[in-house]
Amino acid sequence: MNSATGSAKSWRSERLSKLGSSIFVEVTDWKRAAIASGMDIIDLGIGSPDQPPTENVRQALSDAALRTDMYAYPAIKGGLPYKEQAAAWMLHRFGVTVDPASEVVTLLGSQDGLANLAMATCNPGDVVLLPNPGYPIYMASLVLAGVQAELMPLRPENNYLPDLEAISEEVWQKAKFILLNYPNNPLSAVADLSFFEKLLDKAKKYGVLVVHDIAYSEMGYDGYKPPSILQVAGASKQAVEFHSMSKSFNMAGCRIGFMVGNREAVSALRELKANVDYGVFEPVQEASIVALREAINEPDKHNVGELYERRRDAFITALHKEGWYVESPKATMFVWAKLPDMTWSKGSDWSSRTISQEMLKATGVVVIPGEAFGSEGEGYVRIALVEEENRLLEAAERIGRFIRGEHVIE
The missing domain is CATH 3.40.640.10 (Type I PLP-dependent aspartate aminotransferase-like (Major domain))
Known part of the structure; x- marks a missing residue:
């Protein structure tokens, strides 16, 4: 308490609430909860390279x-x-x-x-x-x-x-x-x-x-x-x-x-x-x-492009086989994916946030909701190609079960 006024002072500036999306913090919390439950996580959220320097x-x-x-x-x-x-x-x-x-x-x-x-x-x-x-x-x-x-x-x-x-x-x-x-x-x-x-x-x-x-x-x-x-x-x-x-x-x-x-x-x-x-x-x-x-x-x-191109090709092909037809990126380590058409969930109000959360709960695969990047990002998720190909293929398989409504976690 402030002894002069009798009121509490906040030591948190107002600008902090304006700095950016809170979704990144939320995704971290979702992931932490999934890990605590014993789930095997495939983290395709943050774009941090998984390879070391030479x-x-x-x-x-x-x-x-x-x-x-x-x-x-x-x-x-x-x-x-x-x-x-x-x-x-x-x-x-x-x-x-x-x-x-x-x-x-x-x-x-x-x-x-x-x-x-x-x-x-x-x-x-x-x-x-x-x-x-x-x-x-x-x-x-x-x-x-x-x-x-x-x-x-x-x-x-x-x-x-x-x-x-x-x-x-x-x-x-x-x-x-x-x-x-x-x-x-x-x-x-x-x-x-x-x-x-x-x-x-x-x-x-x-x-x-x-x-x-x-x-x-x-x-x-x-x-x-x-x-x-x-x-x-x-x-x-x-x-x-x-x-x-x-x-x-x-x-x-x-x-x-x-x-x-x-x-x-x-x-x-x-x-x-x-x-x-x-x-x-x-x-x-x-x-x-x-x-x-x-x-x-x-x-x-230092030809990182070849590595991520191979990962892109493997992952996009696998997603297509699972029924999620996303556009193949021309560059970067990311896939910008329009939300899938999930026939089993007709009537559900899926936002990029809700589908990302439910996908993580059901599959252990972490993606970033598009709205984290601004209003024009709603309706999409960002997927980072920062795992080895076998894990990307496994992620695609898990996601496929999710969008078909099978919700199976092994």
Whole structure:
């Protein structure tokens, strides 16, 4: 109790309730209850890679961690070697030339940069264009910065690309930046350079920064190689791009990535981060340098796309055999699946939340309700291909029994 007023004070800010979907917390609770009941869980929820980095990457991390000169604040060393290697990888992978000193900023994972970019580049009350559905940190970052979101619906009839012409001139005039993500999480949609050219032309007309999240750049299928928006001529004057070591290099737990592009935005994010953290642990940077170097010189060691393509093919084929006809993704580690037609449950009001919960209870298979990513995600679930093929096939079989109403758990 507050002795001066006699009333209790809350030590929980109101903004926490606005940060994002509570469904992720709910799914964790559902999973915990299922585990407690003794159920065998196949977790296709969170998109965390189930494979380790290469042996050389792990060895570099181990060797660096044993060195006595690796335990100062990373910012004191400046981290230029990692940024230089990131720049070399950008040139190798996309043919894009960037200055590592002024056009690259090292991040504690790309989510670190996504969470802080609005605070670094916007003022309270500014407007930012966001995709719907979209990765939850996009909206949460605006809440933290006191920035207003204008949502762009991403729908199948438009190949999950925003209708740039449907955005009013008034909104374009107000917008500080527009944020997009291709290959897309959760939709697994893709974009080509012609779309990026149209986007950059529109953004340039209104002085809007383009922010592109390309965490799944190395997970394209059927010969598709996701492009960087910075491949468009002059894009670095108008755009920044987020890259992650998490998915492409199986280094999710290491928490490292980088943002590259427009110098002013890079400088702003670097300045903000200089006030809130001291950078990425030096051994993690050393290991990441090895990973990026291997990707250039020994690309077969980091071909995660082949692994997830095989998993995609096996899982989609199995789901089709079970009677759930979902679209095969062109990229990412996710399947964006329209809710199945369950004839046995006619009259039931199935939402993405309820079907995800009931599926977990009945089968032990964890998926994420589409509404976790925004209102346009209702009617879908996201399934992560983060188990070995035999477990994915087992998950498909369990799901098949569920959608047929058999509800059998072994």
